[in-house]
Structure formats: C-alpha cells, structure tokens
Amino acid sequence: MDVSDAVIKLDQVKISIADQWVHQGINFEVKRGEIVAIAGSSGSGKSTILREILLLLIPTSGTIEVFGQDINKLSPSGILSIQRRWGVLFQQSALFTSLTVLENIAFPLHEHTKLDKKTIKELALLKLLAVGLPLASAIKYPSELSGGMLKRAALARALIMDPELLLLDEPTAELDPQGAEAFDELLLNLRAILDLTILLVTHDLDTLWQTTDKVAFLSEGRVLAFAPIAQLTQSTEPAIRAYFQGRRGRATQQLYGKHHGI
Amino acid sequence: MSHLSIASLSFSPGIQKNKLLCKGNWTLTGINKKALTRAFMAFLAGIENDTRKNEDQHRNNRENIFPLILDASAITAMDTSGAWQLYQWINQLSQQGAQVSLRGLSEKYNVLFTDIQKTAKQLQTLPKRQEYQGLALFGKKIVDQLLETQSFLRFIGKIFINSLTIFPHPKQLRFSVLVSVIENTGFSALGIIALLSFMIGIVLTYQMGLQLKNYGASLFIIDLLGLSILREFAPLLTAIMVAGRSGSAFTAQLGMMKLKEEIDALNTMGVLPNQLLIFPRILGLTIALPLLTVWADIFGILGGMAMTHNMLHIGYIDFLYHFPKVVQLSSLLIGIGKAPVFALIIASIACFQGLRVKGGADSVGKQTTRSVVQAIFFIIVADALFSILFSTLDI
Numbered sequence: 152m153d154v155s156d157a158v159i160k161l162d163q164v165k166i167s168i169a170d171q172w173v174h175q176g177i178n179f180e181v182k183r184g185e186i187v188a189i190a191g192s193s194g195s196g197k198s199t200i201l202r203e204i205l206l207l208l209i210p211t212s213g214t215i216e217v218f219g220q221d222i223n224k225l226s227p228s229g230i231l232s233i234q235r236r237w238g239v240l241f242q243q244s245a246l247f248t249s250l251t252v253l254e255n256i257a258f259p260l261h262e263h264t265k266l267d268k269k270t271i272k273e274l275a276l277l278k279l280l281a282v283g284l285p286l287a288s289a290i291k292y293p294s295e296l297s298g299g300m301l302k303r304a305a306l307a308r309a310l311i312m313d314p315e316l317l318l319l320d321e322p323t324a325e326l327d328p329q330g331a332e333a334f335d336e337l338l339l340n341l342r343a344i345l346d347l348t349i350l351l352v353t354h355d356l357d358t359l360w361q362t363t364d365k366v367a368f369l370s371e372g373r374v375l376a377f378a379p380i381a382q383l384t385q386s387t388e389p390a391i392r393a394y395f396q397g398r399r400g401r402a403t404q405q406l407y408g409k410h411h412g413i
Numbered sequence: 414m415s416h417l418s419i420a421s422l423s424f425s426p427g428i429q430k431n432k433l434l435c436k437g438n439w440t441l442t443g444i445n446k447k448a449l450t451r452a453f454m455a456f457l458a459g460i461e462n463d464t465r466k467n468e469d470q471h472r473n474n475r476e477n478i479f480p481l482i483l484d485a486s487a488i489t490a491m492d493t494s495g496a497w498q499l500y501q502w503i504n505q506l507s508q509q510g511a512q513v514s515l516r517g518l519s520e521k522y523n524v525l526f527t528d529i530q531k532t533a534k535q536l537q538t539l540p541k542r543q544e545y546q547g548l549a550l551f552g553k554k555i556v557d558q559l560l561e562t563q564s565f566l567r568f569i570g571k572i573f574i575n576s577l578t579i580f581p582h583p584k585q586l587r588f589s590v591l592v593s594v595i596e597n598t599g600f601s602a603l604g605i606i607a608l609l610s611f612m613i614g615i616v617l618t619y620q621m622g623l624q625l626k627n628y629g630a631s632l633f634i635i636d637l638l639g640l641s642i643l644r645e646f647a648p649l650l651t652a653i654m655v656a657g658r659s660g661s662a663f664t665a666q667l668g669m670m671k672l673k674e675e676i677d678a679l680n681t682m683g684v685l686p687n688q689l690l691i692f693p694r695i696l697g698l699t700i701a702l703p704l705l706t707v708w709a710d711i712f713g714i715l716g717g718m719a720m721t722h723n724m725l726h727i728g729y730i731d732f733l734y735h736f737p738k739v740v741q742l743s744s745l746l747i748g749i750g751k752a753p754v755f756a757l758i759i760a761s762i763a764c765f766q767g768l769r770v771k772g773g774a775d776s777v778g779k780q781t782t783r784s785v786v787q788a789i790f791f792i793i794v795a796d797a798l799f800s801i802l803f804s805t806l807d808i
Contacts, residue, residue, distance in 0.1 A: 248773025253539075264441055266494070273536075274494055280532045290542045294772030312441060313492035344525045345492065 156183045157216070158316055158348045159204060164213035166203065173199050174210070175372035183315075186342060186349040186362050191369030192394060197352040198242070200369075201320055204350070205239060206230065217316070235263055237316040238309030242324065244301040246293040246308070253279065253289040256307045263312065278307040283333060298325040302334075310341070317341070319351035323358050335361045356399055360407035368394070381411035418489060420444045422452040424459070431460065431480065436487040439495025446498075453502060481506060486517030496522070496529045504533075561769075568765050572695065575687045587693050594697030598659040599705055605658075606651055610709040613646055614638070614716020622724050631725040635732060638717040639740030643748045647709035649796055652755035655702060656788040660763040663694055664784040667767025668777040676768070686768075695760040702756035703749050710748065743808055751799055758795060759788045 160180040166173050173196040181187045189197045202208040204215055206222055214221050217233055225233070246255045257275035260266060266274070279289055282303040293301060302325055309317060322338075323331040335358050341347050353359060359366060359380050366383050368376045370390040376383055384395045384404050394400065418437040433456055437443055460481075483503065488495070499515065506513045518526060545553045579585045621637050667690065670676050679686045714736075721727045766784035770776045 249775040251542075260441075266441075266446065270446065270494070270497075274497060276536060276539075277493060277497060277529065277532050280535050281528070286535065286537055287540060289539055292772065294776075313494070344521070344528060346521070 157181065158183050158185075158218060159350060160214075160216040161200070161204075162214045162216075164200075164203060164210045164215060166199065166208065166210045168199070168208075172372055174203075176213070177369075177372075177374055179367045179374050179377045181348060181350055183348055184342065184346060185364045186338065186351070188359055188363040188366045189350070189352045189369060190354070190359060190366050190394070191375075192390075195369040196372060197369055198320055201318055201350070201352055205318065235312060236314055237318060238312060238314035240302070240305050240309045240317070240319045240322055242320040244293070244305040246301060246305055248293050251290050251292055252284070252296065252304045255293070255304060256311055258308065259312050275307075275311060278311050279304070282307045282310070282337065299327060299330045302326060302330075306334075306337075313345055315346070315348060317347050317349045317351075319349065319353075321352055321354065323353065323355045331355060331357065334358075338362050356395075356403040357407075360403055360411075379411075381408065384408075418443065420449055420488075420495065422449065422456065424456050432482045432484055434484045434487055435499070437489060439488050439491040439498065441492060441494050443490065444494060444498060449498065480512040480514060483513060483515045484517050485515060485522070486519075488518070488522065491522045491525060493525070493529065496526045497533075499526065500529050500533055564769075565762075565765050568768070569761060572687055572691055572761070575685060576692055576696075579688065579692065585688060586696075587689055590689065590693040591697050594694050595701045597662070598655060598698050599701030602655065602658060602701075602705060603708060606654060606705050606709050607712040609650060609654060610642075610647060610711075610713035611716035613650060614642060614713040614718070615720045617641060617646070617713075618717045618720035618724065622721065626725060631727065632735065634717070634721055634725060634727070635735045636739045638714065638721075639736060640744055642713040642717065643710055643740065643744040645748070645796075647713050648706045648748045648751045648755065649792070651705050651709045652702065652752065652759065652792045653789055655698070655705065655756075656759045656763075656792065657785055659698065660759045660788045661781050661785050663760065663763035664767040664770075664781045665777055667764060668770030668780055671768060671770045672773065672777070691764045694764055695757065698760040699753045699756040702759075703752040706749050706752040710745065747799075747803060747808065751796065754795055754799075755792050758791045762788045762791065 157180040161177050164174055164177040177200060179187075189200055191197050199208060203210050204217060204222075209223060215223065218236065220229065220233065222230065222233065246252070247258070250258065253272070253275050256278055257271050260271045260274060264271075276286070276289060280286065284300060284303050284307065288296060288300060288304070293304070296304065302322065306322070309319075323334050326334055338349060339362055342349060349362075351358070351363075363380055365377060366380050367374050368383060368386075368391055375388055376386055376391060378386075383391060384400065386392065386395075395404070420435070420437045420439045420443045423434045423436060424432065433453075483499065485499070503513045503515060515526070617638060618634060622631070622634050625631050625633055625637075667676070670690075676686050676690075679689060718729060718732050721732060722729060763784045766780040766787070770780045
C-alpha cells in the first residue's frame with residue numbers, strides 16, 4: 152500500500168511519436184482527492200498524457216507513478232490491480248456496440264468480481280440511474296442513444312467498480328450546456344462521496360472554473376504552469392494569456408472569478 | 414484505505430441481542446456475499462428463536478420483533494456495493510414490518526447511503542426488448558429478405574442510371590480512383606491467385622491422371638485439364654478468392670465510411686457517393702477480374718503441366734503441342750466471359766452491403782459476412798445458369 156498521497160506522479164516524461172517530440176519533459180502530480188485538469192490548445196499532447204498514464208502508450212523516457220508504483224515496471228498482475236482501481240471515460244465513449252447499455256455498465260463487474268448476476272444487474276442499474284440515465288435506456292444498444300446519453304453510460308461504466316481514480320478525456324465535449332453543468336455537479340458529488348481523485352482533459356472553461364483544484368497548462372510538450380485556475384488566468388505567459396484571455400475566457404472569468412477573489 | 418479486512422457481522426446473543434454490528438470493508442473486494450448473508454440469516458434466526466421463547470403466543474411472524482439496530486460504526490470502508498447490501502437488508506426487513514434503524518454510519522458514507530436510497534426508489538423492473546419468436550421471427554426474416562432484395566434492385570437501378578450519365582461525360586469518371594481499385598483488387602492479388610491456380614492444376618492432374626493411367630489414356634489429361642481449368646476452375650476460384658479478398662474490403666471500407674458520416678459528408682457537398690465510390694469499384698473489378706482469370710488460366714495449366722510431366726511422363730513440348738489441338742478456343746473465351754458477370758455480382762453486393770451498415774462495429778462485421786456469403790452464393794448460382802445456358806446452346 153502506498154503511503155504518499157500522490158495518486159499520479161509524472162516525472163520528466165518524454166515521448167516521441169513518429170519522430171516528433173510530443174512531450175519534452177512533463178512533470179506534475181495529482182494528490183488524493185484532487186480534481187486536476189489538463190488544458191492547452193489542440194494538439195498540445197493532452198490526450199497523449201492520459202494515454203501514457205493508461206499504459207496505452209509507453210513514454211520514451213521518464214517515469215509515471217500511479218498509486219505510488221512505476222506503472223511501466225509493473226508485472227501484469229500488478230497492472231491489473233491498478234486497472235481495477237481506476238475508471239476511464241474515453242472521448243468517443245467507447246461503449247461496446249454489441250452489448251446493451253446495462254451489459255456495458257456491468258461488464259467490469261462480470262470480469263473482475265465474483266458477485267452473483269442479480270447483484271451485478273442491480274448495481275449496474277443503480278449506477279445507470281446515478282448518472283442520470285432513464286431506466287428504459289438500460290436495454291438499448293449504444294447505437295440507439297444520443298451523444299450525451301452515450302457519455303453518461305460510459306461514465307457509469309467507468310464508475311461501476313467505484314474506482315479511486317477517474318480519468319476523463321473531454322467529458323463535456325458532446326454535452327448540451329445543461330448536461331455539461333449536471334456533469335460538473337456530478338463530478339463534485341462523486342468526489343465528496345467516493346473520495347475520488349479525478350484527472351480530466353478538457354477545453355470546457357466552465358468545467359475548469361467550477362470543478363478543478365488545479366490545472367496543468369500544456370504547451371509545446373511541457374507543462375507551462377500548474378496552478379489553480381484563478382492563478383492561471385492571471386499568468387503573464389503569452390500562450391496562457393492567449394488561451395484564457397479570449398472573449399470566452401474573459402466571460403467565464405467574470406462569471407466565476409469573484410468566488411476566487413479576482 | 415486498507416484492503417485487508419473483509420466485511421463481517423457480529424452480534425452478541427446475550428445483551429442487546431437486537432443489535433447487529435457491521436465491521437470491516439464493505440466494498441466490492443471486501444464483501445463475501447455468501448458468508449455475509451449466512452451471518453445475517455443466523456442473526457435473524459437467533460432473534461426469531463428468542464421471540465418465540467419470550468412470547469407465549471408462538472407467533473413467528475416478525476411483526477413483533479423489537480426494533481432492530483444496525484450498527485455501522487465499525488465499517489472502515491464502504492462503496493456502492495456495500496451500501497446496496499445494507500439498503501437491501503433494511504428494505505427487506507422493513508417490508509416484513511420490522512423496525513430497523515441504521516446507526517453510527519460516518520457522515521461520508523451516510524451521504525453515499527442516502528444517495529443509494531434515493532436512486533433505489535427509481536428502480537423498477539426493466540422493460541423487455543421486443544423480440545420476435547417462432548413464426549413471427551420466421552415471417553420477419555422473410556419480410557426483411559424481401560425488403561433487402563427490393564432495396565438491392567433499387568441500388569442497382571440507381572447505379573445504372575448514374576453510370577449512364579457518366580458515359581457521355583467521361584470526365585466525371587474518377588480515373589485515379591478506378592486505377593487504384595484495379596491495383597488493389599487485381600495487381601496485388603496476382604501472387605495469391607497464381608499460387609492458388611498452380612496448386613489447383615496439380616491437384617486436378619493428380620486426381621484425374623491416376624484414373625487415366627489405369628486405362629492407359631494418359632494423353633487425355635490435356636483435354637481434361639484444358640477444359641476444366643479454362644472453363645470452370647480458373648474463373649470460379651478466382652471469383653471466389655476475389656469475393657473474399659476485395660468484396661469484404663469494399664464492404665468494410667464503405668461501412669466504416671458510412672459510420673463516420675463520410676458518405677453523408679459527400680452527399681452534402683454535392684458529390685454523389687455512387688459516382689466517387691461505388692461506380693469506380695464496380696467498373697474496376699469488372700476490368701480486373703477477367704485479367705486475373707487469364708492469369709489463373711496460365712498458372713493452372715502450368716501446374717497441371719508440371720504434374721503431368723512428373724507423374725504421367727508427358728513432356729512439356731508434347732503437352733504444349735497437343736494443347737491447342739484438343740482444347741477449343743471457346744473454352745477459354747467462355748471462362749473469361751464469365752468473369753465480368755462474377756465481378757458485377759461481387760462488387761455490387763459488396764458495395765450494397767457496405768452502405769447498409771448502421772449502428773456500430775457489430776454491423777460492419779455482420780454486413781461483411783453477408784457480403785462475402787451472398788457474393789459466393791450468387792457466383793455459383795450464376796455459374797450453374799451459365800452451364801445450363803451453354804449446354805442448351807451447344808457450345
């Protein structure tokens with residue numbers, strides 16, 4: 152069991168993909184119970200970080216620790232025990248098209264627990280309702296759902312094992328404003344209830360202001376700044392200024408800034 | 414958070430026998446449902462016994478059980494599954510009329526528990542997916558098949574009309590697409606087709622040669638080989654190979670394009686998918702397949718020739734000298750003539766099935782299977798029809 156409270160720790164992570172250095176030394180850490188966002192303009196390698204943490208990409212150099220263990224040096228069983236402790240929401244939802252929504256949500260339970268079928272079904276239904284999906288959607292196939300509902304179903308699947316760590320890739324990108332707001336609230340609720348640590352990649356300024364404790368701003372393969380959003384918006388760094396001082400950035404700052412003392 | 418202690422129950426039969434102490438990790442990994450249920454049942458049975466002893470009336474319904482207390486103060490960790498277990502017990506008991514109170518749950522877990530309580534109220538039995546069974550399923554399949562046939566005919570008609578508009582304006586023909594289709598379906602298949610036909614030549618000679626040798630009619634192997642390879646085996650096997658190779662590729666590719674809305678994008682830009690995607694594929698394959706058939710003819714005969722030389726000791730020169738004398742040109746032409754028809758069958762079915770993909774990856778698989786199976790089926794049907802036709806025409 153790890154004693155340090157850093158759930159994720161990246162140390163000098165570099166990666167070159169197709170002869171291009173996507174990351175040139177990424178450092179940051181996410182502490183237990185924090186909600187940390189990775190922001191930055193398109194193509195700055197935000198999703199790549201997530202993929203490295205998820206072991207879908209192996210960094211060229213540097214270490215990534217999850218729950219205090221260097222994931223690139225773990226045995227398969229060690230990896231599995233970590234995989235049971237995180238939940239992942241992919242950008243395109245990545246629900247299995249051949250399974251119904253309920254079967255999708257229940258899938259990790261079937262794979263990783265010895266619960267009986269009835270309990271699994273009940274737990275899956277609870278999660279389905281908890282993310283705000285109607286009961287009738289349980290028997291539908293992913294192709295019969297709208298984009299927003301797919302996201303919710305995928306979130307329910309990510310949460311079914313009650314993970315300690317939740318990794319989200321652009322969770323609010325396809326949601327309507329109402330849905331996005333509900334999603335933000337859901338995240339805060341989940342953290343309060345389940346002691347969740349959340350790392351998310353997002354462009355959504357509202358989500359950044361409303362949910363995050365810290366934001367890692369990525370530019371040119373490095374973390375340009377790692378600070379609470381309120382501090383980040385005051386940065387004089389040109390890339391960060393350009394990102395946050397556009398019309399949208401200023402509008403959200405006016406809206407939320409007061410609570411943060413700006 | 415420790416993963417060491419498992420969820421357990423404890424109760425003391427003496428004092429406070431109505432109190433159940435929940436201990437340990439009430440999580441997915443900590444709960445052993447069977448053991449936990451057993452302990453809970455034992456607890457209930459104990460209380461029931463007590464009640465019976467104490468009360469004269471021997472009532473064994475639980476209505477009169479004194480209030481039960483679930484003490485959760487020793488729970489070290491709880492997740493949804495743990496909360497759900499507690500909720501179910503409480504729910505079950507209170508439905509039987511017992512008074513149950515949950516105490517000592519830490520504030521954090523209490524939030525989780527009330528959350529579960531709230532969500533559980535919305536739980537209902539799931540509606541069933543409408544599924545056809547028996548006769549209805551049979552009927553639905555037939556209707557689906559008819560509808561598919563109808564839309565296939567409409568598809569063919571549309572392609573035909575579109576192709577008519579192309580002929581007066583050859584510039585509308587996407588030449589580069591056409592060339593790449595010919596390259597992918599024809600040129601890159603040369604190796605496998607050559608190998609396949611060579612081996613078929615060997616197999617045929619081996620099987621037929623043995624029989625002919627018995628009768629001392631070894632020289633007839635040339636007639637037999639020429640007729641069977643040129644007329645039947647080369648066109649048929651090439652077509653089946655291409656159906657598996659290129660037909661499936663067409664379906665999967667168009668299917669993914671459909672799923673990713675690429676086909677819709679083309680439509681909105683005023684580019685007909687029929688013109689850009691479908692027609693070049695059909696035309697390309699119609700050009701490539703006869704050429705591949707000639708290629709298969711050559712290698713089939715070569716394979717047969719090699720085997721004849723080895724087994725029946727007929728020299729290469731003899732073989733080639735006799736070949737044009739005993740094998741008619743019509744055999745070759747009939748074989749090659751069948752190829753464009755097969756190509757039309759493969760390409761039109763493959764494209765049609767590709768455009769029918771909807772939903773997700775599952776559907777791509779299903780339509781690709783349908784595409785290959787239907788193509789091969791109709792190739793063989795067409796071949797049978799050709800045989801009947803040619804025999805009535807006496808060719």
